[in-house]
Amino acid sequence: MLTLSGVAKAHGLRTLFRDVSLQxxxxxxxxxxxxxxxxxxxxxxxxxxxxxADAGQVTRARGAVVGYLPQDVAEAAGRPVLAExxxxxxxxxxxxxxxxxxxxxxxxxxxxxxVARARREELDALLAEYGRAQERYEQLGGYGLEAEARRVxxxxxxxxxxxxxxxxxxxxxxxxxxALARLLLAGPDVLLLDEPTNHLxxxxxxxxxxxxxxxxxxxVLTSHDRDFINTIANRVLEIAHxxxxxxxxxxxxxxxxxxxxxxxxxxxxxxxDRKVAETERFIERFRYKASKARQVQSxxxxxxRLERVEAPDDSPRALRxxxxxxxxxxxxxxxxxxVVKRYGDHTVYDGLDLVLERGRKVALVGPNGAGKSTLLKxxxxxxxxxxxxxxxxxxxxxxxxxxxxxxxxxxxxxxxAELSAAVDTAKVxxxxxxxxxxxxxxxxxKRVGVxxxxxxxxxxxxxxxxxxxxxxxxDEPTNHLxIASRDVLEDALVAYxxxxxxxxxxxxxxxxxxxxxxxxxxxxxxLYPGDYDYYVDKTxxxxxxxxxxxxxxxxRDRSGAQASADEPAARGKPARRAAADKRAEAERRNRLxxxxxxxxxxxxxxxxDLAAAEADVAELNRQLADPAVYDDSxxxxxxxxxxxxxxxxxxxxxxxxxxxxxxxxxxxxxxxxV
Numbered sequence: 001m002l003t004l005s006g007v008a009k010a011h012g013l014r015t016l017f018r019d020v021s022l023q024x025x026x027x028x029x030x031x032x033x034x035x036x037x038x039x040x041x042x043x044x045x046x047x048x049x050x051x052x053a054d055a056g057q058v059t060r061a062r063g064a065v066v067g068y069l070p071q072d073v074a075e076a077a078g079r080p081v082l083a084e085x086x087x088x089x090x091x092x093x094x095x096x097x098x099x100x101x102x103x104x105x106x107x108x109x110x111x112x113x114x115v116a117r118a119r120r121e122e123l124d125a126l127l128a129e130y131g132r133a134q135e136r137y138e139q140l141g142g143y144g145l146e147a148e149a150r151r152v153x154x155x156x157x158x159x160x161x162x163x164x165x166x167x168x169x170x171x172x173x174x175x176x177x178x179a180l181a182r183l184l185l186a187g188p189d190v191l192l193l194d195e196p197t198n199h200l201x202x203x204x205x206x207x208x209x210x211x212x213x214x215x216x217x218x219x220v221l222t223s224h225d226r227d228f229i230n231t232i233a234n235r236v237l238e239i240a241h242x243x244x245x246x247x248x249x250x251x252x253x254x255x256x257x258x259x260x261x262x263x264x265x266x267x268x269x270x271x272x273d274r275k276v277a278e279t280e281r282f283i284e285r286f287r288y289k290a291s292k293a294r295q296v297q298s299x300x301x302x303x304x305r306l307e308r309v310e311a312p313d314d315s316p317r318a319l320r321x322x323x324x325x326x327x328x329x330x331x332x333x334x335x336x337x338x339v340v341k342r343y344g345d346h347t348v349y350d351g352l353d354l355v356l357e358r359g360r361k362v363a364l365v366g367p368n369g370a371g372k373s374t375l376l377k378x379x380x381x382x383x384x385x386x387x388x389x390x391x392x393x394x395x396x397x398x399x400x401x402x403x404x405x406x407x408x409x410x411x412x413x414x415x416x417a418e419l420s421a422a423v424d425t426a427k428v429x430x431x432x433x434x435x436x437x438x439x440x441x442x443x444x445x446k447r448v449g450v451x452x453x454x455x456x457x458x459x460x461x462x463x464x465x466x467x468x469x470x471x472x473x474x475d476e477p478t479n480h481l482x483i484a485s486r487d488v489l490e491d492a493l494v495a496y497x498x499x500x501x502x503x504x505x506x507x508x509x510x511x512x513x514x515x516x517x518x519x520x521x522x523x524x525x526x527l528y529p530g531d532y533d534y535y536v537d538k539t540x541x542x543x544x545x546x547x548x549x550x551x552x553x554x555x556r557d558r559s560g561a562q563a564s565a566d567e568p569a570a571r572g573k574p575a576r577r578a579a580a581d582k583r584a585e586a587e588r589r590n591r592l593x594x595x596x597x598x599x600x601x602x603x604x605x606x607x608x609d610l611a612a613a614e615a616d617v618a619e620l621n622r623q624l625a626d627p628a629v630y631d632d633s634x635x636x637x638x639x640x641x642x643x644x645x646x647x648x649x650x651x652x653x654x655x656x657x658x659x660x661x662x663x664x665x666x667x668x669x670x671x672x673x674v
Contacts, residue, residue: 001061001064001189001218002023002024002058002060002061002064002190003022003024003058004021004022004023004057005618006019006055006056007019007020007021007043007055007057008020008053008056009042009046009051009053009054010054016043016239016242017038017039017242017244018242019056019622020043021614021617021621022244023614023654024190025654026216026218026658027658028218028234029212029219029220029232029233029235030218030219030236031221031232031233031235031237031250031251032220032239033222033229033236033254034239034240035240035482036482037452040239041070041071041222043239043244044194044220047066047192048066049066050068064189066188066189066190066192067186067190067191067192068183069179069183069191069193071198073179076168076178078168079167080163080164080166081158081163081164081167081178082164085178086105086145086149087182104133104136104137105137108130108134111129111130112130115130145185148185149181149185150163152184153181155204155208156177156181156200156207156208157177157200157368158177159369172407174199176198177199177204184211187217188217189218190220191215191218191219191220192220192221193223194221195453196208197223197505198476198479198480201366201368201505202365202505203367203368204505205228205505209228209231209232212232224478224480224482224483224486225505225506225507225508226251227506227507227508229250230250230251232250233250234249234250234607235247236249236250236254238254245258245261246611248604248608248611275306276303276306279299279302279303282295282296282299283300325468325497326397326470326497326498327470328358329358329394329471329498330358330394330395330396331357331358331393332358333357333358333360333392333393333396333471333499334355334356334379334392334393334396334471335354335355335356335389335390335391336353336354336355336379336391337388337389338351338352338353338388338389339351339388340352340387340388341371341374341378341383341385341386342386348371348374349374349375349385349525351388352375352388354518354525354527356471356499356501357499358470358498358499359498359499360499361493361499361514361516362501362518363502363504363510363513363514363516363518364376364525365510365517365519365535366519366520366521367521370520370521370522371523372503372520373475375518375520375525376473376475376501376503377400378390379471379473379501380398380471381398395470396470397469397471399471400473400474401460401461401464401472401474405460405464406456406479409456409459410448412447413447414444414445414447414448415434415439415443415444415448415459416431416444416445419459419466422463422466423466424466424467431444433466437458437459439455439459452480454481454485457477457478457479457480457481458485461477461489469498471498471499471500472498472501473501474500474502475502476503477489477502478509486506490508490512493513494512494513500513507532510532511531514531516528516530517534519535596664596667599660599664599667602660603661603663603664606653606656606657606660607657613646613653614650616642617643623639624639624640624643
């Protein structure tokens with residue numbers, strides 16, 4: 001459906017990537033990975049047609065529809081949320097409706113307005129036309145589309161009451177969800193998604209994984225959420241050192257395969273270096289001996305012809321920092337007593353009690369709109385309450401990082417000036433701190449307005465950490481950070497001696513850092529004194545806040561009754577029934593593994609053969625593009641024949657891969673339904 005051949009792009013004197021070749025076919029889900037600034041978004045924009053490549057070709061199949069979700073969407077207003085999403089439905093294999101249905105819907109709205117104003121003699125003709133339009137609209141599945149739109153919007157966190165709100169009233173994050181819903185409902189043949197999970201909560205991320213898992217078209221995405229990539233991707237394209245390398249499998253497979261590739265490259269580089277050193281020693285030793293002149297000249301020519309192998313640096317740039325050691329707080333860092341919080345007539349919390357203890361790493365989880373950000377702001381002391389008390393412990397200092405702080409950076413300020421304004425320069429050297437956050441050399445003189453999303457996030461984190469605090473309140477701290485930088489942030493949070501409260505949709509971050517989970521739902525905040533796996537084991541679900549009522553952590557419900565912090569989420573469920581459920585699930589997984597093992601092994605074999613065939617096609621394309629080749633007619637003939645054979649082999653393997661993939665899907669569905 002979409003093919004890239006020898007694509008290259010540079011910004012000024014800097015080459016982002018060169019000679020990128022990629023084939024996007026139905027069922028293929030490709031994750032673009034690499035450090036911030038390597039060109040992942042640029043490559044997506046080239047694929048969507050929003051940018052032109054400096055070299056190479058981007059070819060679309062006839063009639064193929066490509067849909068693109070950028071990281072930032074234009075503001076919209078004037079239409080309700082549901083109407084805005086329905087207006088986007090178009091033609092595509094992903095599941096959208098024909099454009100005729102959209103036109104009919106618009107015509108029916110016009111006819112409804114005309115019927116309301118029509119004279120008696122005009123009414124029969126208008127009603128007859130309306131009836132024909134309505135019948136055809138129903139045949140095209142138009143009425144089912146609204147139900148599908150509601151399902152998509154619900155999965156992305158919209159409540160029924162939100163569907164009639166004007167899109168212009170929404171925040172930037174919610175506008176992004178509307179744009180994502182529009183794209184998913186349109187069902188293009190190829191979905192291009194740039195960081196689609198950035199503005200989603202855990203439940204919405206889980207829903208999106210399920211949606212994309214069943215998507216019939218192709219998906220190309222960028223994401224720094226490795227759990228999301230592991231669930232979705234069956235290919236990974238890494239952009240590094242201005243080259244793109246494709247790997248078969250998900251992110252875990254990519255990490256393993258990449259490590260093996262780097263070992264091979266390093267071994268080859270060592271062998272090459274050894275040969276070069278030996279040859280140079282021979283040349284230097286016998287350079288001035290006439291008896292060895294012929295051998296010396298031969299070695300010089302060998303050295304000139306020798307293809308050098310350079311192993312790229314396998315240590316990507318990442319944040320290098322440690323949190324400054326904060327002063328020690330009291331054992332109870334923060335206490336909420338009977339807190340009441342309202343927004344107008346809407347009560348978020350009524351009588352909430354919660355205690356944070358020193359050294360705890362707390363993750364706030366729960367469904368969208370439950371009040372996680374509100375609770376974090378109350379804990380940070382940046383949001384007043386209508387009742388109850390917020391009682392800080394002894395010697396507590398708070399640092400607060402919110403999503404909007406990236407937007408609050410002054411776009412006209414330089415990086416150095418922005419940080420200098422936030423630190424005590426007598427105690428902290430701003431240049432040294434910026435260096436720890438990867439702003440080196442001339443980077444510190446860049447205007448904030450030209451920074452990438454990841455660079456802005458790093459600068460905002462540097463500002464927050466400029467002055468040591470023993471209570472960190474962080475709302476989505478990893479947004480726009482690449483995976484390597486997230487790893488360093490995770491390590492720093494684990495080693496941090498103070499108290500952390502964070503909100504994140506990154507399940508890997510929660511699993512790595514949190515030792516306490518607070519589930520926010522239904523106006524309550526229930527504390528689980530354990531890590532994320534403990535929380536999942538207690539609640540029985542991996543999408544927080546979706547099953548059953550939540551209970552207050554050391555708090556009261558709306559009636560004022562005290563709730564126990566250790567009350568099980570599934571109170572009253574017999575232990576034997578739970579054990580039987582686990583055994584049944586284990587048996588189902590084992591049966592699924594046995595019955596699909598051979599099919600999956602065959603699918604893997606075909607994927608590897610297809611990757612090799614596509615690599616052969618790319619290499620032969622490169623050779624045929626060399627003008628010098630055409631001086632030798634025999635070689636040209638051989639190359640053309642080999643190129644035709646490789647293309648035919650790749651086409652055959654593509655068809656075989658599609659059959660094998662469908663066989664695995666059908667077997668999985670059959671076993672799951674038993």
